[in-house]
Amino acid sequence: MSNRVFAVVAFAFALAFAAASQLVPNEYFFTAAYTVLQFVILATAWNILGGYTGYVNFGSAAFFAIGAYSTVVLYNAFKAPLLVMIVTGTLAAGLAGLGLGYLTLRLRGVFFAIASLALSVVLFTFIVNWDYVGGARGAYVLQPREVPFGLPRYIHLLYIVMVLQAAVSLIVARTIEKSTLGRGLAAIRDDELAAECSGVPTLRLKIFSTMVSCALMGMAGTTFPYYLSFIEPSSAFSLSYAVNSIAMPLIGGMMSWIGPLIGAVLLGSVQQLVQVMFSLGAWNLLIVGALLVLFVTLAPNGIMGWVEGWRRQKGR
């Protein structure tokens, strides 16, 4: 399937899906689906750097929070339209990724990983001490009274935005994967030195994929303050984002765009179920952590790895 065809199909599917789900009578569906979609975007974004390029980003929460807090700033400053917030947050997170990549991607990969962890804490401390966005107390970001497009409630709009953002993320990921760029990234992942000596401008490609990956993570956070109507540093920087965005691609499979999608939908839904049925928030994190460790030790290629193996056997 060519990139353009895929993009059209993905958008059509997303719109159809969003429209059809408007028929769901249960309001909770939208709240839950919003969270799952958030994870789809984060996992897909993480995989562009982690799965395609082989660089581990522990700072998903930081980039997500950059998106969220840029919305808070724009809200406090002049109640900017949602679209402006989305674009700004995406760009801001992309810029932060560019900066982090520029500073640390010359070094061995582990240093990037450690620096990304460091960035989360630095940003967290910064936000906690920044009164304009509410500091440690948090800030209210009220949903507008009037909901556009004749939708019944604002959460419906946020949900549709999220579906579209997920579609955009998947299209970006797949386009990169199938392109010359994607082949260069895969070469970096397999052997960076050999990639450089095969003509791949490794540093530039790494920085670029970091930037795209971080921008998408930021995009996922831009509507978050509206979703909760209230934002505080500990929810925007929740470790849950960092862990889930790593666990989901690893569990789904990192070699293609479909792995993170599967991982996110699966793990995201399970977490929602556990939350609703047993209201056990902490157990959720334990489940994700345990699955992460289990998969990474026992099934390093994830669910898609099984599927591939099964297909190959069948083909024989």
Place this chain on the structure above:
Amino acid sequence: MAELLEISGVIKRFGGFTALDGVDFAVRAGERVGLIGPNGSGKSTLVNCIAGTLRNEEGAIRFEGHDICAYPAHKRIRLGLARSFQIPKPFASMSVLDNLCVPLLYAAKRRGAHGPIADEARHILEQVGLLGKADSMSGGLTQVDMRKLELARAMAAKPKLLISDEAMAGLSASEVDDILELLLGLKAQGVAVIMIEHVMRAVMKFSERIAVLVAGRKIADGDPQAVVGNPQVVKAYLGE
């Protein structure tokens, strides 16, 4: 004929250790040169400095007249200066064919090499005798095939100069002949080759000229027969 690669006064230090101590060396277009020397004499360091995976502290490295000392490795291969690795470094998650597509897309195509990438890759695989394994995963190849892939990937960059870094170490006599034939075939395409090798039989058969590196200095450079008869070279190899 103009020099294709021209190295003068190259110095490379690692901490207090001087690995290359003022090396001068040149290769003409289409020439086949053997580079020999005992272990630790600086051969691999020289290859790394030429290919750009290490930076030399002093001296000049010119390729087709351009000073390339400041160029990163990917820029050098795009100019047509390719190298293979002593320990094969395949892109293990890719098929053999896809391995060749990387330099084809990132190096050869930029210098205007045309034609569908997959066909080009197949053509090269045919030359090295790996066509039958085009769709195998490169991580699972045998040692010989791994070495062949390593050379094939360097060839896929459509280089003007190929540096083969000990492509034959540990191979059997017939496997050595396979690789040798492959490298000799490059001459027909006008590709200059620097062969770094311990297998003297292969070096003597292959080289039009031999240079000897000992302890970071070039102690001999010239006609193969004359060089191996050189008392200094004999001393370096057999010890004091």
Place this chain on the structure above:
Amino acid sequence: MEASTALVINAIIAGLLLGGFYAAVSLGISISFGMLDVVNIAHPAFIILGSYVAYIVNDRFGFDPILVSVVLSPLFFALGMALYRIYYICFEKRGQESLRGLAFFFGILFITEVTLVLVFGVDYRMVSSVYGDVTWRAGDIDFPMRLVVPFLVSVAMVVGVQLFLTHTFFGRAVLAVAQDQLALRLMGVNPVRVKELAFALSIATAGVAGAFLIVIQPVQPSIGREYIGLVFAVCVLGGMGSIWGTLIGALVLGIAESFTSTFFGPSWAPAVSFGLLLATLAFRPSGLFGR
């Protein structure tokens, strides 16, 4: 003495005392990351685990937490051996340490934290010790014993490990393991075994450092995260794999944090280590004392 001078001197003293403790916390990372090239980002989890072990025993039997941790350090040693076994078999042997190995340790970090939350809740826990509430005063200068005792034991531990590494056959094998595995094999030493034991040592130091931590301040499961940046900052700042560098890096960091707390408020302190780490990585990745 003028008030501001006293403030500065107190900040320096507190920073040095804190720095000694940071050296103990980072010692294990200097071994595992600096020498063995095992990027154990779960290191802080074992520190917190050490805190809770010291807490449980102290709470039940009233034993001194630091003494407890030293006596129980073989447990952590064994845990470290088991962990390295898994890491080696699943990742290092397959050449997958860079991505999956990192994710593995991240998962371990996470599981440990969440398990502690499930068992003990998010309340802060503390220990009682005979020196906990004692403070020496020299004029305006304070020497709180809850900092001085961990400082002294930390420095002793760091010096002990350094002497052990430089003066025993095993220690020299550890120093060689990253440089030249072939030479080790030729000497009849199995590098994997050396790494296993050295990694176990690193985890044992984490357990002991955990007891220091809970003597210094109340502990809650998620504070481990704050130490991730710190241990790597110290390790990188001091130059990878140098124990003396670790000690000096830790003291520098301790003073920097102490000054930040004193003059900008404690809420900025966590950013210091991470900021320093980012700056070191960006501008001087070989560390303060690297070439």
